[in-house]
Amino acid sequence: NAGVMQNPRHLVRRRGQEARLRCSPMKGHSHVYWYRQLPEEGLKFMVYLQKENIIDESGMPKERFSAEFPKEGPSILRIQQVVRGDSAAYFCASSSYYEQYFGPGTRLTVT
Amino acid sequence: DQQVKQNSPSLSVQEGRISILNCDYTNSMFDYFLWYKKYPAEGPTFLISISSIKDKNEDGRFTVFLNKSAKHLSLHIVPSQPGDSAVYFCAASAFRETSGSRLTFGEGTQLTVNP
Numbered sequence: 001n002a003g004v005m006q007n008p009r010h011l012v013r014r015r016g017q018e019a020r021l022r023c024s025p026m027k028g029h030s031h032v033y034w035y036r037q038l039p040e041e042g043l044k045f046m047v048y049l050q051k052e053n054i055i056d057e058s059g060m061p062k063e064r065f066s067a068e069f070p071k072e073g074p075s076i077l078r079i080q081q082v083v084r085g086d087s088a089a090y091f092c093a094s095s096s097y098y099e100q101y102f103g104p105g106t107r108l109t110v111t
Numbered sequence: 112d113q114q115v116k117q118n119s120p121s122l123s124v125q126e127g128r129i130s131i132l133n134c135d136y137t138n139s140m141f142d143y144f145l146w147y148k149k150y151p152a153e154g155p156t157f158l159i160s161i162s163s164i165k166d167k168n169e170d171g172r173f174t175v176f177l178n179k180s181a182k183h184l185s186l187h188i189v190p191s192q193p194g195d196s197a198v199y200f201c202a203a204s205a206f207r208e209t210s211g212s213r214l215t216f217g218e219g220t221q222l223t224v225n226p
Contacts, residue, residue: 004154031211042200042216043155056210091154098143098204098212102154 004094004103005074012109019079019086021106025094032075033100034060034067037089049075082110114138115203117217125225130188132220134201137182141203143212146175146186149198149219158199159186191224198222 005024013019025032030050035043045059049069060067064082069075079086087110093100115136124130132146142163147155161168161175161184168175174187188195198221202214 006154033211033213035214035216042218043214045213045215048211048213056213058210059213093214095212098206099145099157099160100212100214101157102147104154105152107152 004092004101006090006092006103006106008106009104010107010109012111013082014111015083016081019082019108021077021079021090021092021108022074023077023092023094023103024074025092026101029094029096029101031095032069033093033095034075034077035091035093037091037105039088043091046077079108082108084110086110113218114141115201115215115217117199117201117220119220120218121221121223123223123225124191126193127190130186130191130195130222130224132186132188132199132201132222134184134186134217135182136184136203136215138203138205138215139182140205141215143204143206144175144177144184145202145204145214146173147200147202148195149200155200188222191222193224193226196222196224 032049034046037043047060047067048056064080089105091105093102145160146158149155159173177184198219201217204212206212
């Protein structure tokens, strides 16, 4: 399967814990995007990364959220000290130019 | 502000008929438009796209029309099939070195195709 992979598919965290979401892009793609879908809403852009570089993080909350895409390994979206409002589906997409291909998402539930 | 809007939250059609999903945008910098289909608990699946230099793109049962002057695009599905039942998202982008091709999504339209 050469598609975008995300893990875990489901993640439950208590308030105050940390959540780490992983994304492996499609083979040959060097651009990774993270989006968040809150209940009953469309997808909202969070951050755009290339290998070892954050290009655009204008959609990411200023506190508690961070992202990286190291030279080796998957892209990581990290949420520190999670709150109930962080409960959402987080999707990663990769692209080589315009069209983006999405992973299956990670559904984060904060209890 | 909502730069991409899908004003119909839901649409119901009979199998074999045409489904028309609509999308409006406000940002004249958008130069590429995409439609995605999404089933529950899955990621969006790319369907079809169109560049702003075109007014129509066709792929099998799916056709996308772009009216730049009206800032409006539509997705036509002919003939509609029960398996097409899903949420359809319209998305727009404007490629920039500083932001790549980040997508701005509409809120989605739930299409139901009845047998």
